[in-house]
Amino acid sequence: MNRSVAFHTLGCKLNYSETSALGRMLEADGFTKKEFDEVADVYVINTCSVTENADKECRQIVRRIQKRNPDATVVITGCYAQLKPQEIAAIEGVDLVLGAAEKFNLATHLREITAGPADGGGARICSCDIEDVGGFHSSYSVNDRTRTFLKVQDGCDYNCSFCTIPLARGHSRSDSIQGVLNNIEELAAAGVKEVVLTGINLGDFGKGADGGRTRDTSFYELIQAIDSHAAAGVERFRISSIEPNLLTDEVIRLVAGSKRFMPHFHIPLQSGSDRILGLMRRRYRRDLYADRVALIKQLMPHCCIGVDVIVGFPGETDADMDETFRFLHDLDISYLHVFTYSERTNTLAAEMRPQVPMHVRNERNKTLRNLSFQKMRYFTEAHTGAxxxxxxxxxxxxxxxxxxxxxxxxxxxxxxxxxxxxxxxxxx
The missing domain is CATH 2.40.50 (OB fold (Dihydrolipoamide Acetyltransferase, E2P))
Known part of the structure; x- marks a missing residue:
């Protein structure tokens, strides 16, 4: 019987690319793809767990599905599923929970399960120890947009004190350069004009699919190969979020001299206070960050630079916040993505004291969002008439x-x- 499936994605662009790949896999397996607000036989929610809101949103979505079609099979996968499988399995209406190693075996699991609870009641959990997660599954998003997000790297070997991503995604691992070029050929044949390279820790590209135990190449070698690749059709490439300590001079210089890589970087900062960066266990300090921005603007004055910032990290004082504000105010950047810190289970930061009151976190968020608005307006107006x-x-x-x-x-x-x-x- 031809079954229908609908997908919903929470979180980052990487999740969207993986959801798109899962959709193509199920269509090839005979499923009919439907919009998420339509009645379907199977609903798949690809989750994020970066903020507490993502967890709550997952629960709300399951409740909406139950009202729409109480007989549907509900599958939860993604970061939240890997981090808290038992918690998700306890949500009424969930039938199947797939961890990081089982996500791309979705079609096999759906052939084995029927609508309704698993034997013995409750959802069936197919997860694993994150240390056992290996292999790389390439994916890209294809919809009615001309920009496509292509996953070239997954996982992270960093241990930032606020982050659960290494627990949810496993070790850093990558596609091969030839695998990336093959995907670009497919996208070119589909008429895509712009490809955004994405990953969990994109600049760490090059660690093998064996769970990152070997390094085969580097991110610079990847973009060098892409820049010289003769795939007809794809005219533009962008680099998504890249850590400042991995954004090397040679990467910046290649982008500056390229006709195919766009003058646009998104570089996480998280804090303009060296003291807070230390508590966050980030692998750089503000001087290095300022040097990266300075080189970019020296070579590409017209370049757009986006910045991630976290406000309200444990121990962040008014002085730390002022230091962050002044640092960002003086930097030649274009916009900010501002995140309000939220406590995450199994992170070092969750045990740190003192915690910043929530109303203070929210006020600091508002302050930096206002700065972002001013920065983007200035950047846009500076190019008016160009x-x-x-x-x-x-x-x-x-x-x-x-x-x-x-x-x-x-x-x-x-x-x-x-x-x-x-x-x-x-x-x-």
């Missing part, structure tokens, strides 16, 4: 279309079919 290359996307909304310039400035224009999925010269 002609940049813009890739327009498929979606039409109220007669308008959107696209992004090479340096990541959002552009809106009246919808014109002939500009869809095309890179055009555009006066900002």
């Amino acid at each position: 002609t940049r290359k813009v890739l327009f996307e498929h979606a039409e909304k109220n007669g308008m279309m959107e696209g992004y310039s090479d340096n990541y400035i959002k552009v809106q224009a009246p919808f014109r079919q002939e500009m869809v999925n095309r890179v055009v010269d555009w006066t900002l």
Whole structure:
């Protein structure tokens, strides 16, 4: 019998690329893909567990599914599933919980399970010790957007004190360079014009699929191969979030001299206080970060630079916050992604004291979001009147279309079919 499946994704772009790959796998296995707000036989939720809100949202989504189709099979996978499988299995309506090693065996598990609880009551859990997770499963997102997120790396060997990702994703491991180039060929054949390279710790690319026990190559060698690869069709590449200590001079210089890699970096900072960076167990200090930004702007004054920041980390004083604000205010950056710290089980930071009151965390978040608004407005206005290359996307909304310039400035224009999925010269 032809069964239908619907997917919902929480969290990062990497999750979206994996959900897209799972969807293609199930379609090849005979499933009919449906939108998540439609009635389906199977619902798959690919979860995140970076914030407490993601956990709560998962529960709310399961309740909505039960109201829509109480007989549906509900599968939970992703980071939350790996970290707290028993907690998820206890949610009423969940039938199957797949950990990190079983996510890409979804089709096999669905053939073995029928709607309703597993034998003995409760959900069936198919998880494993995260230390046993190995192998690399490539994935990319393909939908009605012209930009595609291509996973080239997974896992993380860092031990930041606030982060559960190594427990959820396992050791750092990567695709091969040839595997990445093969995926780019497939995307080019599908008409994709822009590929965003993504991973959990992207700059650590090169560790083998054996759980990171060997290093075969480097991130620089990967982008060097991509830049010189002759895949017809893919005109633009972007580097997603990359750690400042892994963003080397040679990577920056390659992007500066490339016609295919866009002048756009997203570099996590997390705090502008060296004291807090130490407590976070980050592998750099603010001077290194400032040096990275300075070199980028020296070689590419028009480059867009995004920054991740966490506010309210345990022990963060008003002085630490002021130091972060001043540091970011003076940096030649373009926008911020601001995260409010939330305690995560099994992290060192959860035991640190003193905890910052939640209302103080929220106020600090607001302060930096306001700074981000000012930074992006200044960056955009500085390019007003300039002609940049813009890739327009498929979606039409109220007669308008959107696209992004090479340096990541959002552009809106009246919808014109002939500009869809095309890179055009555009006066900002």
